[in-house]
Amino acid sequence: xxxxxxxxxxxxxxxxxxxxxxxxxxxxxxxxxxxxxxxxxxxxxxxxxxxxxxxxxxxxxxxxxxxxxxxxxxxxxxxxxxxxxxxxxxxxxxxxxxxxxxxxxxxxxxxxxxxxxxxxxxxxxxxxxxxxxxxxxxxxxxxxxxxxxxxxxxxxxxxxxxxxxxxxxxxxxxxxxxxxxxxxxxxxxxxxxxxxxxxxxxxxxxxxxxxxxxxxxxxxxxxxxxxxxxxxxxxxxxxxxxxxxxxxxxxxx
Amino acid sequence: xxxxxxxxxxxxxxxxxxxxxxxxxxxxxxxxxxxxxxxxxxxxxxxxxxxxxxxxxxxxxxxxxxxxxxxxxxxxxxxxxxxxxxxxxxxxxxxxxxxxxxxxxxxxxxxxxxxxxxxxxxxxxxxxxxxxxxxxxxxxxxxxxxxxxxxxxxxxxxxxxxxxxxxxxxxxxxxxxxxxxxxxxxxxxxxxxxxxxxxxxxxxxxxxxxxxxxxxxxxxxxxxxxxxxxxxxxxxxxxxxxxxxxxxxxxxx
DNA sequence: CATTTGATGTCGGAT
DNA sequence: ATCCGACGTCAAATG
Numbered sequence: 001x002x003x004x005x006x007x008x009x010x011x012x013x014x015x016x017x018x019x020x021x022x023x024x025x026x027x028x029x030x031x032x033x034x035x036x037x038x039x040x041x042x043x044x045x046x047x048x049x050x051x052x053x054x055x056x057x058x059x060x061x062x063x064x065x066x067x068x069x070x071x072x073x074x075x076x077x078x079x080x081x082x083x084x085x086x087x088x089x090x091x092x093x094x095x096x097x098x099x100x101x102x103x104x105x106x107x108x109x110x111x112x113x114x115x116x117x118x119x120x121x122x123x124x125x126x127x128x129x130x131x132x133x134x135x136x137x138x139x140x141x142x143x144x145x146x147x148x149x150x151x152x153x154x155x156x157x158x159x160x161x162x163x164x165x166x167x168x169x170x171x172x173x174x175x176x177x178x179x180x181x182x183x184x185x186x187x188x189x190x191x192x193x194x195x196x197x198x199x200x201x202x203x204x205x206x207x208x209x210x211x212x213x214x215x216x217x218x219x220x221x222x223x224x225x226x227x228x229x230x231x232x233x234x235x236x237x238x239x240x241x242x243x244x245x246x247x248x249x250x251x252x253x
Numbered sequence: 254x255x256x257x258x259x260x261x262x263x264x265x266x267x268x269x270x271x272x273x274x275x276x277x278x279x280x281x282x283x284x285x286x287x288x289x290x291x292x293x294x295x296x297x298x299x300x301x302x303x304x305x306x307x308x309x310x311x312x313x314x315x316x317x318x319x320x321x322x323x324x325x326x327x328x329x330x331x332x333x334x335x336x337x338x339x340x341x342x343x344x345x346x347x348x349x350x351x352x353x354x355x356x357x358x359x360x361x362x363x364x365x366x367x368x369x370x371x372x373x374x375x376x377x378x379x380x381x382x383x384x385x386x387x388x389x390x391x392x393x394x395x396x397x398x399x400x401x402x403x404x405x406x407x408x409x410x411x412x413x414x415x416x417x418x419x420x421x422x423x424x425x426x427x428x429x430x431x432x433x434x435x436x437x438x439x440x441x442x443x444x445x446x447x448x449x450x451x452x453x454x455x456x457x458x459x460x461x462x463x464x465x466x467x468x469x470x471x472x473x474x475x476x477x478x479x480x481x482x483x484x485x486x487x488x489x490x491x492x493x494x495x496x497x498x499x500x501x502x503x504x505x506x
Numbered sequence: 507c508a509t510t511t512g513a514t515g516t517c518g519g520a521t
Numbered sequence: 522a523t524c525c526g527a528c529g530t531c532a533a534a535t536g
Contacts, residue, residue, distance in 0.1 A: 001303055003260065003365040005365065007258070027319050029305070031367075040514060041513095041514040042379055042433075042514050043514090044378060044380065044514075046377045048375065049371070049372065049374060049375050050369075050373050051373060052280070052282070056320060056321075060322045062322070064307065065371065066310060066311065067310075067330065068330060068531085068532085069313045069315070069531065070513095073514090074322055074514080076322050076514090076515095077321060111255060112256040112369075114365065114367075118303035118304060119303050120303050120319060122299065122300035125297060125300075126296075126297040128294070129295060130527065180294075180295075180527095181294070185509095186511085190439070193442050193476070219509075223446070296529090322515095323530085327529085328529095329532095330531095352529085354529075381514085382512080383512065383513085432512095437526090439525085443511090
């Protein structure tokens with residue numbers, strides 16, 4: 001695949017280029033000084049400045065500045081991008097339905113326009129998510145507690161959207177809330193809600209609620225204590241990149 | 254400002270270009286087939302495919318595919334980008350401290366490299382945030398209820414991080430949770446937490462908790478009812494873009 | 507610095 | 522379609 005590009009095009013040349021490439025499902029990048037106007041869930045106005053604008057064929061729009069990971073303005077996939085030249089100025093309007101949102105970009109200069117069709121079939125393989133943690137615990141429930149037995153993943157309906165539902169050694173119902181990392185009051189609050197709903201739905205007052213996470217903030221700890229919820233620390237599986245050099249012993253084997 | 258660009262450069266040429274431009278605090282874009290390896294809070298691997306890579310001078314890294322608003326891989330501001338040529342292949346390594354995170358990119362082809370220094374002094378002006386809603390209510394407390402009087406706008410120490418704290422016509426304490434849009438159980442749960450903490454800290458059992466939002470989901474409504482919390486619908490101020498064409502009357506002036 | 511919460515959050519899965 | 526919760530969430534304000 002190649003990348004086609006125009007340097008310092010006239011607005012008309014840029015428009016012709018963009019229209020042709022959009023019709024061919026290309027991704028477009030535009031570098032230039034622009035004004036960005038957004039109306040939708042909120043409204044925003046971005047005065048003139050130089051930015052990198054990306055138009056994706058799936059309807060995504062990105063306006064990036066020199067700083068930050070988050071674009072200063074954007075439009076999610078599914079939008080319609082409409083480029084035009086109005087009064088000799090290149091504009092792009094991106095519209096969305098439900099919610100109704102519009103981003104208007106007006107270019108005062110166009111330094112570069114590029115178009116590319118990127119061949120990219122493979123998917124991202126992400127490891128270490130909360131779901132992975134869940135599988136790890138289902139495979140070895142003693143990570144939660146000796147005698148803990150998760151119930152069939154299917155009849156988890158009983159515990160609503162709880163991450164894991166099971167019984168302890170004494171047969172008491174247990175609702176587990178999983179988090180990969182240090183958690184605050186919100187996660188504890190969430191578990192509290194599931195526990196309350198379980199009691200309400202089943203009448204079982206003796207249910208236990210357990211947060212399994214890397215750690216708890218102080219406020220979260222206090223809240224858990226107040227609400228009678230438990231916490232079990234669980235470090236990530238030891239493969240982490242935490243950079244400590246291997247001990248000599250490990251080479252001694 | 255200009256945009257410098259190389260088409261189909263050799264890895265060595267690309268490296269030289271990138272190093273020079275990074276030294277000059279430029280933002281770099283690289284289009285090419287690449288493999289992306291991430292290790293950090295989780296781990297991920299992205300097999301070979303063509304992508305658009307952006308290196309910002311503030312240490313941000315973006316890897317974008319043809320779809321989605323969210324980059325498939327990234328690094329937040331503050332990271333160190335290290336380009337190199339290894340075994341005749343262009344690579345970029347972006348590292349971060351605390352948490353320790355590394356993104357490794359290996360380019361199998363480089364279709365285009367560009368560099369730009371974008372002049373962009375102005376800030377985004379965003380209107381319609383929750384803070385704006387808060388100001389709207391402080392300016393006109395009857396939006397919540399007749400007789401509602403917000404207390405010390407300053408440090409709401411009394412009511413924790415509640416959005417608004419005040420008293421109703423009868424002098425009962427009121428904690429208000431604001432949301433701009435339709436809210437689910439999480440927001441109700443949050444308000445419940447603030448109310449509980451207020452009761453615990455002050456002993457005032459007669460506190461009211463009110464959700465002020467566009468609307469509530471059914472579950473959120475049920476939860477609010479169970480917990481004795483109130484809901485007050487509040488539409489955005491009427492300026493919305495809701496797209497209805499202007500009536501002829503408006504042109505009649 | 508850690509904590510907490512909002513966000514034009516985005517995104518995917520389940521109902 | 523809506524609802525719901527995770528996210529490598531990000532980013533800002535506060536203590």
